[in-house]
Amino acid sequence: MAATNETRRKVFLGLLGSAAGMALGGGAGARAMVDQATRVFRLDGGGVTYAFGINAGGQVQSLYWGAALAASDSLPAAVPVEANSSNEMAPGLTPYEFAGFGGGLTTEPALKVRFPDGVRDLDLRYAGHQDKGDSLVLQLQDAKRAVRVALTYAMDEATGILARSAVVENRTGNWIQVDQMAAACLNLPYSDDYRLYFLSGRWAGEFMLQTRAITPGAFVLESRKGVTSHQINPWIAVSRAATGEESGPVWFGALGWSGNWRINVEMDAMGGVHATAGYNPFDFSYRLKQGESLASPVFHAGFSNEGFGGASRVFHRYQREKVLPHAPRPRLRPVLYNSWEATFFDVNEAGQVALAEKAASIGVERFVVDDGWFGARDSDKAGLGDWVVNLKKFPNGLGPLIKRVNGLGMQFGLWVEPEMVNPDSDLYRAHPDWVINFPGRQRSEARNQLVLNLARKDVCEHLLKVLDALLSSHNIEYLKWDHNRAWSEPGWPEVAPDDQQRLYVAYVDNLYKLLAELRRRHPKLEIESCASGGGRVDLGIMRLTEQVWTSDNTDPYDRLVIQDGYSHAYAPAAMMAWVTDSPNFVNKRVTSLEYRFLSAMQGGLGIGANLNHWQDEDFAKARRLVEAYKQVRATIQLGNLYRLVSPGNGSPRSATLSVSHDRKQAVLFAFLHSSMMRSAQKSIQLRGLDASAVYSLRAISGSAAAGTVAKASGAYWMGHGLKVALEGDFQAAAFVLEAVS
Numbered sequence: 001m002a003a004t005n006e007t008r009r010k011v012f013l014g015l016l017g018s019a020a021g022m023a024l025g026g027g028a029g030a031r032a033m034v035d036q037a038t039r040v041f042r043l044d045g046g047g048v049t050y051a052f053g054i055n056a057g058g059q060v061q062s063l064y065w066g067a068a069l070a071a072s073d074s075l076p077a078a079v080p081v082e083a084n085s086s087n088e089m090a091p092g093l094t095p096y097e098f099a100g101f102g103g104g105l106t107t108e109p110a111l112k113v114r115f116p117d118g119v120r121d122l123d124l125r126y127a128g129h130q131d132k133g134d135s136l137v138l139q140l141q142d143a144k145r146a147v148r149v150a151l152t153y154a155m156d157e158a159t160g161i162l163a164r165s166a167v168v169e170n171r172t173g174n175w176i177q178v179d180q181m182a183a184a185c186l187n188l189p190y191s192d193d194y195r196l197y198f199l200s201g202r203w204a205g206e207f208m209l210q211t212r213a214i215t216p217g218a219f220v221l222e223s224r225k226g227v228t229s230h231q232i233n234p235w236i237a238v239s240r241a242a243t244g245e246e247s248g249p250v251w252f253g254a255l256g257w258s259g260n261w262r263i264n265v266e267m268d269a270m271g272g273v274h275a276t277a278g279y280n281p282f283d284f285s286y287r288l289k290q291g292e293s294l295a296s297p298v299f300h301a302g303f304s305n306e307g308f309g310g311a312s313r314v315f316h317r318y319q320r321e322k323v324l325p326h327a328p329r330p331r332l333r334p335v336l337y338n339s340w341e342a343t344f345f346d347v348n349e350a351g352q353v354a355l356a357e358k359a360a361s362i363g364v365e366r367f368v369v370d371d372g373w374f375g376a377r378d379s380d381k382a383g384l385g386d387w388v389v390n391l392k393k394f395p396n397g398l399g400p401l402i403k404r405v406n407g408l409g410m411q412f413g414l415w416v417e418p419e420m421v422n423p424d425s426d427l428y429r430a431h432p433d434w435v436i437n438f439p440g441r442q443r444s445e446a447r448n449q450l451v452l453n454l455a456r457k458d459v460c461e462h463l464l465k466v467l468d469a470l471l472s473s474h475n476i477e478y479l480k481w482d483h484n485r486a487w488s489e490p491g492w493p494e495v496a497p498d499d500q501q502r503l504y505v506a507y508v509d510n511l512y513k514l515l516a517e518l519r520r521r522h523p524k525l526e527i528e529s530c531a532s533g534g535g536r537v538d539l540g541i542m543r544l545t546e547q548v549w550t551s552d553n554t555d556p557y558d559r560l561v562i563q564d565g566y567s568h569a570y571a572p573a574a575m576m577a578w579v580t581d582s583p584n585f586v587n588k589r590v591t592s593l594e595y596r597f598l599s600a601m602q603g604g605l606g607i608g609a610n611l612n613h614w615q616d617e618d619f620a621k622a623r624r625l626v627e628a629y630k631q632v633r634a635t636i637q638l639g640n641l642y643r644l645v646s647p648g649n650g651s652p653r654s655a656t657l658s659v660s661h662d663r664k665q666a667v668l669f670a671f672l673h674s675s676m677m678r679s680a681q682k683s684i685q686l687r688g689l690d691a692s693a694v695y696s697l698r699a700i701s702g703s704a705a706a707g708t709v710a711k712a713s714g715a716y717w718m719g720h721g722l723k724v725a726l727e728g729d730f731q732a733a734a735f736v737l738e739a740v741s
Helices: 001-018 307-323 349-361 400-407 426-430 457-472 497-521 556-569 593-600 616-637 715-721
Strands: 031-035 040-045 048-054 060-067 111-114 124-131 137-144 147-155 162-170 177-186 195-199 208-213 217-223 232-240 250-254 261-267 273-279 287-288 292-296 299-302 336-338 366-369 411-416 477-482 526-529 547-549 575-579 606-607 640-643 653-659 665-672 694-699 711-712 722-725 731-739
Touching: 040 137, 040 147, 048 147, 060 299, 111 162, 124 526, 137 526, 162 177, 162 287, 177 250, 177 299, 195 556, 195 694, 208 556, 217 232, 232 261, 232 273, 232 307, 232 556, 250 273, 250 307, 287 292, 299 307, 307 336, 307 556, 307 640, 336 349, 349 366, 349 616, 366 477, 400 411, 457 497, 497 526, 556 575, 556 593, 556 640, 575 593, 593 606, 593 616, 593 665, 593 694, 593 731, 606 616, 616 653, 616 665, 616 694, 616 731, 711 715, 722 731
Parallel strands: 336 366, 336 606, 366 411, 411 477, 477 526, 526 547, 547 575, 575 606
Antiparallel strands: 031 040, 040 048, 048 060, 111 177, 124 137, 137 147, 147 162, 162 292, 162 299, 177 273, 177 287, 195 208, 195 232, 217 261, 232 250, 250 299, 261 273, 640 653, 653 665, 665 731, 694 711, 694 731
16 A cells, blocks of 8 residues: 555656756756755745745744745744743644644644554654655654654646645554544634635535635534545635735645545634645544555645635646646547436437437537446446446447447547446446445445445456456547445455555545556546536546536536636636536526526536437527637636636626637626616626737627627726626626737
8 A cells, every 4th residue: 555655646746747846946947945054945936935944843834825935035943833821832833834643732733643552642853855856855753753754845836836745654663553644734824814715515516615714713624425525625715804806815725635535724722724634534544564654645735816816727727737637738628418318328329329410410529428328227226337338228339339429520438437336236246245335234325326445456457357348349538437426334344454444545546546547548538527416526536537527417507606616626627517408407497508508618518408309490509609619618728717707696697708828819708697677787897818909809699788899909808898788587698809919
């Protein structure tokens, strides 16, 4: 397992590439410098400075994180915070970079261990540092015993995003038990007006932006579900009270981990704010034998002085250039058709060919067959785990269908859910021991399925074999990789009791290895992360998947709210959205095809409607909008996003603007959700344009108000704004601005 953890760390650092390289004393990439006299370390990049120091006792403590300081500025040496009474001890107030549980610490530790003799005290002291070229590694060691911790800092030169992670190694000569481990602890100085932002939700209601004041005490965000979860996403932001969408300081971060996680945000007795992020200590215990190590996930943290809009744009850039597959130039998302809502489990060759022909006629580039193509899969009650083609539905296999889809000019894709199994399946009948379980206890089912134990080598080898065979024997260029239930009875009876709780780490590590190996063997393959919607969206899985399914809720208005929350943390480059039927299955809301398209066109465009029910006018409208989308999708997916008017909190309007990096093209989406008492039409002030350039205006859909000029400077569009002609409920318009001089 130590090798697996080290591999995970190296894979991530490899993704950062040379642009994130750091050299002590300066050099190419983001700069890392150390003042030997004061023992202060400083990292600079992307208009951000991050600094920490070694105090007189050898502990590492935070000194500064915020807007870039001048190169000539010197930071004072680290000094522990003095307690103001005998009820408070300095370790409980000092802003440690990575605190062990011990020495009087009363705030949340980053690392907690137990020794065989019952000692649970850990006092981590500076033991050296190394320049790794692409990162700075700080070595810590317990004051009494041979427990070593390596802290990795990798700052991106372009964005100032700091990737933090840790590795704990046991050199004591006996076992130690890791009961709690974070990737990092981040600290902010005293202020009485900090606000915490986070993303909560549920199935069909993911990524709801929430806020609360940070007050004395602790606030915990977590998943105990074995997966990232719909309920809370592992992203946070901290602002000042006056911070807005485009101004004010924002500190933010996201954990790259697809299993159980926890972020703890607390204010100590003196008003200092601390955030730790890493493995969830709930039911967590990881025994390390002599010489073994455990690596944390990676926490990606950033700062912006340009409000929440600036914070999200810099984080989107970082994800495109450092995290997503094919970075720094992630592939554009093709226009996709998925047949699920047209057929559900009733799939067959003739029906899929008919849908493929209709999809191709409107410009679709990727055709996907969803659930029901394999095993005895006529419902969700049987067949899951048997990844062989159902010959009753496809007598000649998938070959003829794939050939026809490719002949129509489209790529072919399939839905899979490899981590799950139905009890009514050939796989489960052959290997009932392959699921996560406690011996002699119930095996709780959800959606009629159980969770395969990917921590087991034989399970991983089986999944790699069957999926590799499927991909090798067919021209399949895309997998929609689903995960439709939370964990229960998290046992691993094949290993010793003291090692069973390694499951939480080993499962996710092996999932990452499985995805990486499939991608290595099949370089053309693209993968979508889906978990009953947006239940597995995080920077860990996004390293290995080109796109994420944001929600099963495809209602176009609900999706605007979901997409608004999503955009605070994650890049439109990875977000998929579908145009589906009206009324929508979630809430029975009736909306126009135009409104549905414009809602879905703000990320990767997909279509999931039953094309067998469309009329000629629907096909004509879809063909026009798909073609218009293709002309602007590079700007939408890879450009800078400006949230002009948020749809949250019941707002009757919303608007977004995507601006290309060269500022030669911008795409505006404007929506009127509810028309109340003939409220006045407000002008929309655009952002991010070149003030001195002249932009022509053309409509993709809808129209501007009477008298709107056809051409004006960027300064005009940002100052005077654009008034859109919208009346009624659930109306939408979209425009393109092109620089002409």
